[in-house]
Amino acid sequence: MSATAEPLSCNDARGMVGAYVDGELSEAQASVLRQHLLACVTCRGSTQSLKSLKRWFAAEAAEQPVTVPTGFAARVTRRAFAGDTGERNGGSVSAPLPQVVAVGASDTSGARSTAARLHSFVVGMTGLAAAAAVVAVLAIQAQKRPAERDLRADDSAIPSTSQLIDQLDALNRAEEQGELGQDRAPESSQPASAGQASPKQ
Secondary structure (H helix, E strand, O other): OOOOOOOOOHHHHHHHHHHHHOOOOOHHHHHHHHHHHHHOHHHHHHHHHHHHHHHHHHHHHHHOOOOOOOOHHHHHHHHHHOOOOOOEEOOEEOOOOOOOOOOOOOOHHHHHHHHHHHHHHHHHHHHHHHHHHHHHHHHHHHHHOOOHHHHOOOHHHOOOHHHHHHHHHHHHHHHHOOOOOOOOOOOOOOOOOOOOOOOOO
């Protein structure tokens, strides 16, 4: 075993970037990713793009909170079972909405039991679909994360978190000012020591 950690591959880093931006990585995982970001212009750029996108969505949500109208899910379900594809034809819905029979109408026994069974079926299938979607997302995320053996590092070789963050900020400022070319990586993948000066600002 060597005294330094094995470098993170771009493929493994891409799988960690989303969790890093959301603050979901442990400090050890984030430290390994930060070291990779210092050395890889491409991964650093994609991380910055994701951070910008997240800031944009947060700003939009703060300005215009989204409210769902009352009964929206029931209307969508009813239209979907009626065969409405949601396509618009000249500004109006192509298929008219089905007429809803009010509970307590003349034929309550058959319509009510059929409607109750249909409602129960729709709710059950919707819950099952949601659970399947959650399981699929978790399985995909588990496959994209690097194995634990790839995340080990010698504590003496890992710079402090504040040093890594300072170096990433300096690199990002330099790239924004056009001082660092897209095809040129930093001269050293090792972070500067506390006594060295950071890049020009």
